Amino acid sequence: MDQIDFEQLVANYYESLFRFALSLARNQDRACDLTQQTFFLWASKGHQLRDKSKVKSWLFTTLHREFLGSRRRETRFPHHSTDVVEHELPSISPSVVNALDGKTVMESMREVDELYRTPLMLFYLEDLSYAEIARMLDVPIGTVMSRLSRGKGQLRQILSVEITRAAKPRKIVPIEPTEFRKTNHG
Numbered sequence: 001m002d003q004i005d006f007e008q009l010v011a012n013y014y015e016s017l018f019r020f021a022l023s024l025a026r027n028q029d030r031a032c033d034l035t036q037q038t039f040f041l042w043a044s045k046g047h048q049l050r051d052k053s054k055v056k057s058w059l060f061t062t063l064h065r066e067f068l069g070s071r072r073r074e075t076r077f078p079h080h081s082t083d084v085v086e087h088e089l090p091s092i093s094p095s096v097v098n099a100l101d102g103k104t105v106m107e108s109m110r111e112v113d114e115l116y117r118t119p120l121m122l123f124y125l126e127d128l129s130y131a132e133i134a135r136m137l138d139v140p141i142g143t144v145m146s147r148l149s150r151g152k153g154q155l156r157q158i159l160s161v162e163i164t165r166a167a168k169p170r171k172i173v174p175i176e177p178t179e180f181r182k183t184n185h186g
Helices: 006-025 028-048 052-076 082-088 094-099 102-109 114-125 130-137 141-167 177-185
Strands: none
Touching: 006 028, 006 052, 028 052, 102 114, 102 141, 114 130, 114 141, 130 141
């Protein structure tokens, strides 16, 4: 049993892993996601398992750890339905949103501290994963996540100033052509 056939592994353990995930998550969609994530992790890391007789315990342990990790993430970053937190959101008219274009965002990005700007650019513009950014910058993934969070906070703050500036009505004083000629040519 040196090499384990992935399809056979799924056939043997999918149903029992799914039941275990369902008992933990109490939600069919989340249980399905947890089960698929477990098999994904097996496909990417399972070859490291030295004692192939422990495949079942590896799968169940991995699923349980994924469940606990997802619970920690949900606790730290709770998901709120938009209609529940709508009163906390700033009211921005569509015309102001339309005024913010890519150029404005890129100019605002330049104002973000360099320490946070680099991960932001790599994540949003280069579409790199946290792990790729961590390797590139030679920092832990947690540091990348922290810098992204702080960078997004700075960018939000900078953009809110831009939104406020764009939302304020501008006073345009009309100049009569005759007055213009008098002051410049007269």
